[in-house]
Amino acid sequence: MPFDLGATVRLTGECRDPDGTLASAATAVVTVTLPDGMTVTPAVTEDPDTAGKYRADYVTTTPGRHSARWVWTEPAAAYTDVFDVQEEAPPTILSLHDARDHLNLVSTKDDGELRFWNSATTRAVEYFTGPVVARSFTEEHAARDARAVVLHRTPVLTVTAVESVLTGGVTYAVDSLHVDRDTGEVIRLDGGRLTGRLRFTYRAGRTVIPENILAGARIILEHLWLTQRGNRGGLAGGGQDLSDPIPGLGYAVPNRALQLLEADRLPPGVA
Structure with missing residues (x-):
């Protein structure tokens, strides 16, 4: 671990x-x-x-x-x-206390393993929804006299820096830009064009996590926690939830969790 x-x-x-x-x-x-x-x-x-x-x-x-x-x-x-x-503040949708409480674990002896599966759960949820836990991202874009640059991860909370990768290249002050929170589209407030190889640093995620995402995370965590334990118990919700394979994640995510995440699911083709 x-x-x-x-x-x-x-x-x-x-x-x-x-x-x-x-x-x-x-x-x-x-x-x-x-x-x-x-x-x-x-x-x-x-x-x-x-x-x-x-x-x-x-x-x-x-x-x-x-x-x-x-x-x-x-x-x-x-x-x-x-x-x-792991990072100083590893991104997880559920706190360790909430994860332990949902699985009805009284002892803390399995906390190391539980934290591992809790992190895996967050990655599984964000595969469908994009960033949930707010954190910083950095990515480069080649802007060729572009009206807009579209950041990869949404919802965008704030752009903290835009720097030129090239020596002597154009840089942009973040207060001169507008970012669309939901689409990730960045434009200049003065209507001008963006140009150059640009490195964007920004924060993306949700300041308030909806209940359906929290519920989906709990179901996925329970599924991963119990199925890897073999015959030591079924799912608390009854049965083993033998779902059909989900593209990209196989049997790792129960369909009932996917249904809960549907309202916040990324559009097709968006990573």
């Missing part, structure tokens, strides 16, 4: 000789490669009670996919694994 930004990751590795037996090594190094390609080598210690078992603690500083590569000498051995670090 993903680690929180700023949390300490306990990295573990086992050095084994060619016969597969745990063995103390002459040297042990673990290299953590960050999402931006930078590397760090946290201090490694061997378990005083078990020869060949090593560990290192790494404090996370960057969200994204990390790799951890262990290398030992005498005996020569190596091992590589990956771990993920």
Whole structure:
């Protein structure tokens, strides 16, 4: 499961000789490669009670996919694994409390797994509706004497910056522009044209999340949570909701959730 930004990751590795037996090594190094390609080598210690078992603690500083590569000498051995670090404020439609409450979970022991499926639920909902949780996006557009530029994600809350990608290119002050919240269309207030390779930074999402989206998210979360648990219980709503495949998401989304999201569904062809 993903680690929180700023949390300490306990990295573990086992050095084994060619016969597969745990063995103390002459040297042990673990290299953590960050999402931006930078590397760090946290201090490694061997378990005083078990020869060949090593560990290192790494404090996370960057969200994204990390790799951890262990290398030992005498005996020569190596091992590589990956771990993920989530954003400081990961976008989820449901709070952890609401997710736990909907699934009737009293204990917090499964919170790590629940947070994973809660994030997956948000992605599934936004596949149909566009951004629900308000957050920033950045994208580039090639404007060739254009009357308007259409941003990809809606509803747009605000455009925070418009910069030229090219040195010496035209830039635009955000207060000189008008953005259509629902369509994402950006135009100049003075009626002029937009030109150049432009990088738009903007916030999109909903300040108030409608009940139908919240209800759809709860159904999807319940479906994902219980179906991956096999025979440990059916859906609270009764039955397994064996829906037909949904283009793009297969059986991951029950039809009753899709019906709830229909009112806010993106038009065909809109990503």
